[in-house]
Amino acid sequence: MDLEKIYKDCGALLEGHFLLSSGNHSKFYLQSAKVLEEPKRAELLAKELAKKIKESGLEIDSVCSPALGGVLAGYELARAIGVRFFFAERVDGVMTIRRGFEVKKGEKVLVCEDIITTGGSALEASEAIKNLGGEVVAFAALANRGFCSIFGSNKEAKKECKLPKDLPFFALGDFEFDIYSPSECPMCKEGKTKAYKPGSRGN
Ligand code: ZN
Numbered sequence: 001m002d003l004e005k006i007y008k009d010c011g012a013l014l015e016g017h018f019l020l021s022s023g024n025h026s027k028f029y030l031q032s033a034k035v036l037e038e039p040k041r042a043e044l045l046a047k048e049l050a051k052k053i054k055e056s057g058l059e060i061d062s063v064c065s066p067a068l069g070g071v072l073a074g075y076e077l078a079r080a081i082g083v084r085f086f087f088a089e090r091v092d093g094v095m096t097i098r099r100g101f102e103v104k105k106g107e108k109v110l111v112c113e114d115i116i117t118t119g120g121s122a123l124e125a126s127e128a129i130k131n132l133g134g135e136v137v138a139f140a141a142l143a144n145r146g147f148c149s150i151f152g153s154n155k156e157a158k159k160e161c162k163l164p165k166d167l168p169f170f171a172l173g174d175f176e177f178d179i180y181s182p183s184e185c186p187m188c189k190e191g192k193t194k195a196y197k198p199g200s201r202g203n
Contacts, residue, residue, distance in 0.1 A: 001048050001172060001173075003142075003143060003172050003173035003175075004173070004175075006035065006041070006045070007030070007035055007143070007175070010034050010035055010037065010038065010041065011031065011034050012030060012031050012032060012033075012034035012035040013028060013029075013030055013031075013175070014028065014029040014030075014031060014198060015027060015028055016029070016193070016196075017185075017187040017188075017193040017194065017195050017196070018195055018196065018197065018198060019195040019196055019197045020179065020197075021197075022179075023181075023182070024179045024180060024181055024182070025179070025180045025181075025182055025185040025187065025188065025195045026177050026178065026179050026180070027177065027178070027187065028175070028177040029198050030115065030143075030145075030175060031198060032069065032114045032115045032142075032143070033069070033072075033114070035114075035142065036072040036073060036076075036114065042072060042073070042076045043076055043079075043080070045073075045076070045142050045172065046073065046076035046077045046079065046080040046142075047080045048172055049077055049080070049140060049142065049170060049171075049172055050077055050080035050081045052151075052152075052170050052172075053081065053110070053138070053140065053170050054081070056151065056168060056170070058110075058137060058138055058168065059108055059137070060081060060083055060108050060109070060110045060137060060138070061083060061084075061104075061107045061108045061109065062078070062083050062084045062085065062086065062107060062108075062109050062110070063075075063077050063078035063081065063083060063084075063085050063086075063109070063110050063111075063112050063140075064085070064086050064087060064088060064097075064109050064110070064111055064112070064125055064129055065085070065087050065088070065111070065112045065113065065125070066087070066088050066089070066095060066111075066113065066121040066122060066124065066125040067087045067088065067089040067090075068089075069113060069114050069115070069121070070087070070112055070113040070114055070121070070122070070125075070141075071087050072114065073112055073113065073114040073141070073142050074087065074112035074113075077110075077112050077140060078112075086101035086103075087101070088124075088125040088128050088129070095121070095124035095125050095127065095128045096128055097128050097129065097132060102132075103129055103132035103133060103134035104133070104134070105133040105134075106133065106134070106135055107133075107134045107135065108134075108135050108137045109126075109129050109134045109135065109136050109137065110136075110137060110138045110139070110140055111125050111126050111129070111136060111138075111139050111140070112139075112140045112141065113139075113140075113141040114141065114142055114143070115141055115142060115143045115144070115145060115175075116139070116141040116143075116144050116145065116147075116148050116163070116169070116171065117145045117147060118147050118148075118160045118161055118162050119139065119147075119148055119161060119162045119163040119169075120162050122139050122141075122162075122163065123162045123163060123164075126139075126164075136167065137167065138151075138167055138168045138169070138170060139163050139167060139168070139169045139170070140169065140170040140171065141169075141170075141171045142171065142172055143171060143172060143173060143174070143175050144169075144171040144173070144174050144175070145174070145175055145176065146158075146174045146175065146176030146177075147160045147161045148161040148163050148169050149161070149169065150169060150170070150171045150173075150174070151168040151169055151170050155174075182195070
C-alpha cells in the first residue's frame with residue numbers, strides 16, 4: 001500500500017512552505033483528518049491495519065481512541081477487526097472514559113489514533129483504561145510521524161516517543177519530515193515563499 005500517495009491524492013499530505021505550531025518551518029504538512037473524509041478510503045486503510053494486527057496473532061476485545069482525532073480511525077479499525085469501539089476524551093484536561101462506556105476487568109484493549117506523533121494522547125487514554133481495570137495490549141495508528149517504532153520494523157523509537165516499549169505499535173507507514181528553525185529554513189533562504197500555517201487560510 002502506497003500510504004504517501006493515498007495521503008497526497010486526498011490532500012492529507014501537503015507540500016509547500018509551512019509554519020508549524022512549534023514555530024518551526026517544514027516542507028510538508030499533514031492534515032490527517034482529510035484521509036478519513038471518504039468512508040471508502042477509511043475502510044480500506046482500516047482493513048489493511050486490521051490485517052497486520054490479525055497476522056500478529058494478538059487477541060483484542062475492543063478498540064479505544066482518544067477523541068477527537070482518533071475516533072474515526074479507531075471506529076473503522078474496530079469494524080474491520082470485528083470488536084466493539086469506545087472513546088476517551090479530555091474532561092478538565094484529564095483523559096476520561098464516560099458517556100456510559102464500560103471497561104471490563106481484564107478486557108484486552110487496543111488504543112488507536114489516526115496518527116501517532118509522540119503518542120501522548122494515546123498513552124493518556126491507556127491510563128484511563130487501566131484505571132478501570134482494562135488491559136492495554138497494543139497501540140495502533142494509520143500513520144507514524146517517525147518518533148515511535150512500528151511493530152516489525154527495525155527502526156528504533158526516538159526519545160520523544162511516549163508509547164511503552166513492551167507493547168506492539170501497529171501502523172501502515174512513516175511520515176518523517178525535516179523540520180527547520182526559521183533562521184535555518186532552506187525555503188526561507190530561497191526567499192520565494194513565506195511560511196504559512198495551514199488552517200489560517202480556511203484550509
Ligand atoms: Zn521557512
